[in-house]
Amino acid sequence: MHSGQSEERRLCVRYALERAAFTLDVDVEFAMQGITGVFGPSGAGKTTLLRCIAGLERPDSGRLVADGSVWEDTDANVGRAAHERRVGYVFQEARLFPHINVLGNLRYGQKRSTGDDSAIDLDQVVELLGLKSLLGRAPATLSGGEAQRVAIGRALLRGPELLLMDEPLAAIDETRREDVFPFIERLHADVGVPIVYVSHNIDEICRICDQLAVMDKGRISTHGRLQSVLLQTEVPFLSGREAGALINATVEAFESSDRLTRVLAGGCALWVPGEIGPAGSELRLRVRANDVSVCLERPRKTSILNVMEAVIERIQKESSGTALLHLRVGSNVILARVTQRSCTELSLSPGTNVYAQIKSIAVRNSLG
Amino acid sequence: MNEGAIVTGWPDLAPLVLSFKLAAITTLVLLVAGTPLAWWLANTRSRFKPAIQSLVALPIVLPPTVMGFYLLVLLGPYGTLGSWWVELTGSTLTFSFTGLVIASCFYSLPFAVQPLQAAFESLGQKEIEAARTLGATPLDAFFSIVVPLSAPGFLTALVLSFAHTLGEFGVVLMVGGNIPGETRLISIAIYDHVESLNYAAAHTLSLTLLGFAFLILLTMFVLNRRLARHA
Numbered sequence: 001m002h003s004g005q006s007e008e009r010r011l012c013v014r015y016a017l018e019r020a021a022f023t024l025d026v027d028v029e030f031a032m033q034g035i036t037g038v039f040g041p042s043g044a045g046k047t048t049l050l051r052c053i054a055g056l057e058r059p060d061s062g063r064l065v066a067d068g069s070v071w072e073d074t075d076a077n078v079g080r081a082a083h084e085r086r087v088g089y090v091f092q093e094a095r096l097f098p099h100i101n102v103l104g105n106l107r108y109g110q111k112r113s114t115g116d117d118s119a120i121d122l123d124q125v126v127e128l129l130g131l132k133s134l135l136g137r138a139p140a141t142l143s144g145g146e147a148q149r150v151a152i153g154r155a156l157l158r159g160p161e162l163l164l165m166d167e168p169l170a171a172i173d174e175t176r177r178e179d180v181f182p183f184i185e186r187l188h189a190d191v192g193v194p195i196v197y198v199s200h201n202i203d204e205i206c207r208i209c210d211q212l213a214v215m216d217k218g219r220i221s222t223h224g225r226l227q228s229v230l231l232q233t234e235v236p237f238l239s240g241r242e243a244g245a246l247i248n249a250t251v252e253a254f255e256s257s258d259r260l261t262r263v264l265a266g267g268c269a270l271w272v273p274g275e276i277g278p279a280g281s282e283l284r285l286r287v288r289a290n291d292v293s294v295c296l297e298r299p300r301k302t303s304i305l306n307v308m309e310a311v312i313e314r315i316q317k318e319s320s321g322t323a324l325l326h327l328r329v330g331s332n333v334i335l336a337r338v339t340q341r342s343c344t345e346l347s348l349s350p351g352t353n354v355y356a357q358i359k360s361i362a363v364r365n366s367l368g
Numbered sequence: 369m370n371e372g373a374i375v376t377g378w379p380d381l382a383p384l385v386l387s388f389k390l391a392a393i394t395t396l397v398l399l400v401a402g403t404p405l406a407w408w409l410a411n412t413r414s415r416f417k418p419a420i421q422s423l424v425a426l427p428i429v430l431p432p433t434v435m436g437f438y439l440l441v442l443l444g445p446y447g448t449l450g451s452w453w454v455e456l457t458g459s460t461l462t463f464s465f466t467g468l469v470i471a472s473c474f475y476s477l478p479f480a481v482q483p484l485q486a487a488f489e490s491l492g493q494k495e496i497e498a499a500r501t502l503g504a505t506p507l508d509a510f511f512s513i514v515v516p517l518s519a520p521g522f523l524t525a526l527v528l529s530f531a532h533t534l535g536e537f538g539v540v541l542m543v544g545g546n547i548p549g550e551t552r553l554i555s556i557a558i559y560d561h562v563e564s565l566n567y568a569a570a571h572t573l574s575l576t577l578l579g580f581a582f583l584i585l586l587t588m589f590v591l592n593r594r595l596a597r598h599a
Contacts, residue, residue, distance in 0.1 A: 054501050055500075056497050056500065056501070081500075081505075082497075082500040082501055083500050083501075083502075083503050083504055083505050083506075083508075085501075087501060088501070089497075089498070089501035091494070091497075091498065093494070095494050095495055095497070095498040096498075097495055097498070097499070097513060097517075098495075098517065099516045099517055108499070108504075108512075109502030109503055112502060112503030112504055112508070113503050151498075154502065155501070158501070158502050158503055
């Protein structure tokens with residue numbers, strides 16, 4: 001672990017921190033590329049973890065290595081101050097400086113970052129985040145979404161090696177979140193900076209993240225590739241109402257007469273409502289466990305379009321009298337929530353062949 | 369005789385000028401020295417904070433004569449500070465302008481520190497943290513973020529320490545006495561004029577001071593309203 005080699009392109013975090021009513025105890029490695037989601041209930045320690053990474057909070061003991069360089073090592077008495085870490089931090093509230101205009105805010109970090117040619121320039125940021133008309137405005141006159149876009153731009157112009165985003169949509173009116181989220185979706189593809197994205201909204205996570213770490217009570221419960229972590233339903237926070245699978249799919253064709261798009265996911269054809277994109281474009285499909293039911297025989301005369309052959313891999317009983325079925329469909333696994341009575345009456349067990357009926361599929365962003 | 373003095377008495381303005389000079393120097397010293405103290409008080413979790421805070425606030429509650437008495441002891445030729453000063457410069461601190469500056473700094477300290485502390489506390493850490501993650505050192509963040517955002521606090525501290533120093537009487541009488549050109553301040557001159565029944569001169573100086581005090585307070589409140597609207 002102490003050789004630089006294994007720590008390249010990785011963010012290695014080991015932290016122990018005691019506060020009055022809270023303990024953080026984390027030992028985890030993230031890939032320092034793509035977008036890593038950190039998901040968990042309020043009070044799980046997500047924000048504290050980000051603050052430690054940024055150097056805004058000092059751990060009692062711990063070590064932080066970002067892409068091979070040691071930012072913190074309490075044993076070796078190494079601890080870079082916040083301003084010496086090249087991180088961009090987007091807080092829940094925009095935290096713009098009220099006494100300078102938008103342009104001044106954007107330039108604040110740029111002026112203070114040591115000249116790095118690879119860093120993104122002001123014009124790019126203005127273009128990427130649609131800030132052109134806001135440059136002369138005072139922060140107090142901006143809407144929540146506009147302010148947060150400026151805050152994201154300000155953090156990018158710092159030229160960060162790592163962008164930390166702490167529930168950047170939480171303080172924005174629910175109906176206005178779509179004013180900001182598409183910019184965040186594009187961010188990684190356009191700028192390429194690795195992002196750690198904290199959220200307690202699984203839908204946001206499904207749209208942008210590649211990796212996911214789940215936090216609870218100051219610890220990391222599980223982490224790994226987003227699609228596989230979502231199937232770890234034994235983790236308490238992943239088995240709730242929102243439990244579901246995320247599968248990759250490719251657009252085949254749009255049938256304009258019915259306004260349906262045929263997609264291919266793991267070797268199975270599925271119908272998705274609406275015109276999604278040109279043939280060949282890649283998609284993420286979110287299939288919630290509550291939207292999937294199973295039949296032992298192929299259902300006939302059903303209104304449900306997506307019925308697929310599946311094999312039960314695993315049955316996880318839940319305390320509420322329900323059970324989560326892990327179903328293999330082609331090369332994918334999806335989840336279905338059924339009652340335990342149905343399990344008994346249909347004698348469902350691992351290995352049983354069933355037909356999965358998917359009532360609704362949500363299209364998440366394209367992977368491109 | 370006295371009648372004539374009342375009609376024609378245009379008083380010597382030197383005490384007024386001296387008072388302004390003392391107030392300006394004291395305010396400058398207090399803003400420079402009081403800012404770090406106020407910052408420390410606003411951010412510390414030290415168990416000494418209440419004690420330090422009480423010490424700073426003492427001049428508000430103590431009779432000026434008590435403050436003046438102890439400052440006289442401290443600054444006098446046999447006092448800790450005074451004897452050291454005599455050794456260093458050969459002159460005494462008491463009954464000198466320098467002694468007045470030191471005494472005024474103690475006396476007006478809370479009027480500089482308390483508004484600054486309140487401004488720093490209400491600012492909180494949010495913007496400072498944002499600045500730190502954008503590459504600002506703590507000192508850089510202080511000057512680029514804290515100072516402009518605490519402008520109303522600085523303005524209040526400036527105006528209150530200036531006005532308070534201008535109006536002090538008990539402390540300066542005890543420490544400075546009444547030496548024309550050196551320690552004879554406006555409040556002492558007014559007292560003198562009243563003692564010698566020269567009410568006209570007392571009026572002129574008093575009205576000047578009253579008008580001035582009103583003007584600077586008015587300026588402060590107007591400016592603070594503007595600053596608040598901008599923030």
